[in-house]
Amino acid sequence: MESIKVALLGFGTVGQGTFELLVKNGDLIANRVGAPLQVTKIYVRNKAKYSHIALPEGTQFVESVEDVFTDPTIQVVVEVMGGTTFARECVEKALTLGKSVVTANKDLLAEAGPFLLDLAAKHKVDLRYEASVLGGIPIIRTLYESLAGNRITEIVGILNGTTNFILSNMTEKGAGYQEVLAEAQALGYAEADPTADVEGLDAARKLAILSSIAFNRRIFFEDVSVEGITKIDATDIAFGKEFGYTIKLLGIAKETKKGLSLNVHPSFISSDHPLASVRGSYNALYVKGNGIDDAMFYGRGAGSLPTGSSIVGDVMEVAKNIRTHHLGALQPFYFSEKNLYASGKIESSYYIRILVDNSTGVLAKVATKLAEQRISVQAVTQRNESETTSTIAIVTSSCPRSYIVNVINAFNNLRVVREVGSVIPIMAD
Ligand SMILES: NC(=O)C1=CN([C@@H]2O[C@H](COP(=O)(O)OP(=O)(O)OC[C@H]3O[C@@H](n4cnc5c(N)ncnc54)[C@H](OP(=O)(O)O)[C@@H]3O)[C@@H](O)[C@H]2O)C=CC1
Numbered sequence: 402m403e404s405i406k407v408a409l410l411g412f413g414t415v416g417q418g419t420f421e422l423l424v425k426n427g428d429l430i431a432n433r434v435g436a437p438l439q440v441t442k443i444y445v446r447n448k449a450k451y452s453h454i455a456l457p458e459g460t461q462f463v464e465s466v467e468d469v470f471t472d473p474t475i476q477v478v479v480e481v482m483g484g485t486t487f488a489r490e491c492v493e494k495a496l497t498l499g500k501s502v503v504t505a506n507k508d509l510l511a512e513a514g515p516f517l518l519d520l521a522a523k524h525k526v527d528l529r530y531e532a533s534v535l536g537g538i539p540i541i542r543t544l545y546e547s548l549a550g551n552r553i554t555e556i557v558g559i560l561n562g563t564t565n566f567i568l569s570n571m572t573e574k575g576a577g578y579q580e581v582l583a584e585a586q587a588l589g590y591a592e593a594d595p596t597a598d599v600e601g602l603d604a605a606r607k608l609a610i611l612s613s614i615a616f617n618r619r620i621f622f623e624d625v626s627v628e629g630i631t632k633i634d635a636t637d638i639a640f641g642k643e644f645g646y647t648i649k650l651l652g653i654a655k656e657t658k659k660g661l662s663l664n665v666h667p668s669f670i671s672s673d674h675p676l677a678s679v680r681g682s683y684n685a686l687y688v689k690g691n692g693i694d695d696a697m698f699y700g701r702g703a704g705s706l707p708t709g710s711s712i713v714g715d716v717m718e719v720a721k722n723i724r725t726h727h728l729g730a731l732q733p734f735y736f737s738e739k740n741l742y743a744s745g746k747i748e749s750s751y752y753i754r755i756l757v758d759n760s761t762g763v764l765a766k767v768a769t770k771l772a773e774q775r776i777s778v779q780a781v782t783q784r785n786e787s788e789t790t791s792t793i794a795i796v797t798s799s800c801p802r803s804y805i806v807n808v809i810n811a812f813n814n815l816r817v818v819r820e821v822g823s824v825i826p827i828m829a830d
């Protein structure tokens with residue numbers, strides 16, 4: 402039986418996980434596809450870097466990407482380099498040459514996904530990207546196919562493994578931010594530039610990709626309002642625990658009467674909420690649909706083999722389509738013209754932390770400012786920091802974000818307030 406030839410572009414964490422699975426599960430994969438899959442070429446910039454790796458017969462490293470494009474036997478190109486410039490050139494070229502593409506590149510998908518999907522359809526080839534969102538959790542195809550009969554109203558998720566690993570370790574072990582970030586990098590969870598993880602950009606890209614499918618719109622990274630975890634510190638985590646909350650970086654896309662709102666920001670959630678128990682590099686997505694009601698998808702959101710698992714699943718689907726002449730059958734369905742509601746205008750309860758002078762009546766002054774903005778308080782706690790200062794942590798009732806912006810301005814003008822620290826939305830159960 403003739404094998405289906407595959408090329409890898411890039412051989413880092415994900416490239417190596419993909420290759421390992423294709424080799425070690427080769428028999429099983431061949432049986433399931435109906436033909437063996439063979440990686441014949443792996444494009445890398447510098448072969449010498451990989452000289453310690455013994456490749457099986459029939460697989461070679463190449464240092465020119467043209468060796469892949471000019472090889473007519475290669476039908477599937479797996480792009481696992483990352484970035485949006487060279488990677489985009491390669492993906493466009495492969496599709497235009499009639500080669501199907503599988504990629505894990507959320508940066509590229511969130512920037513140009515709709516364009517690339519149209520290009521794939523035009524050239525009657527497949528573009529698959531399961532690995533671009535939630536690592537090993539099969540969510541793209543689930544939304545695309547299994548949940549296609551639902552009108553989806555909301556998706557809420559922990560979409561980034563690195564930040565979840567950092568926040569879990571800070572919460573459970575009292576670990577320091579920098580130390581845990583370095584560990585996440587060593588484990589292969591973080592992006593080449595981890596700013597994308599900790600500033601929430603990676604989660605925002607994933608939310609754009611998921612929302613495009615769930616809400617049938619062309620949604621891009623720029624449509625998402627983003628805030629990362631860099632301002633969260635141990636004090637907030639400790640106060641959160643006192644109030645019964647756990648901190649998570651959430652991606653939330655919600656249909657409202659005014660349109661779709663898309664937000665990524667740190668959020669307190671009740672410690673009893675199922676998302677609170679999603680720890681370490683695990684990710685999860687909550688989906689609300691008018692048929693399924695609520696469903697939660699959970700698993701490893703990053704790492705070599707989990708992400709490789711999603712890539713291999715996609716390569717197998719493409720290979721089956723090659724065998725059955727069904728390439729290009731999976732068309733994107735962008736048909737909704739609904740407006741985006743200004744993201745960032747989140748109505749919810751909020752946690753506010755302020756540093757104040759230890760003067761008489763300080764709590765009453767703070768309460769007056771809250772009342773003036775029509776904000777009612779659910780809980781409040783005060784902790785002495787020194788002889789002259791203390792921290793006040795407040796949990797408000799649900800109110801529009803604009804009320805919170807106003808009260809923060811008012812606090813900043815209050816002489817007894819030394820500093821307004823964190824302001825964190827609290828997700829309703
Ligand atoms: N790590 C993870 O858990 C996940 C990653 N992803 C995505 O998968 C993709 C790859 O990530 P990951 O494997 O972690 O990244 P790595 O940095 O580990 O690997 C990237 C590989 O691509 C190569 N590469 C980068 N740029 C070029 C280029 N211009 N020409 C040739 N080779 C290039 C690198 O080569 P060199 O060694 O020469 O730099 C390296 O081999 C990214 O899009 C990432 O966002 C998606 C889900 C999970």
Ligand SMILES: N[C@@H](CC=O)C(=O)O
Nearest residue numbers: 561562563591592703
């Ligand atoms: N850096 C990403 C990798 C997977 O997408 C993450 O931490 O989730």
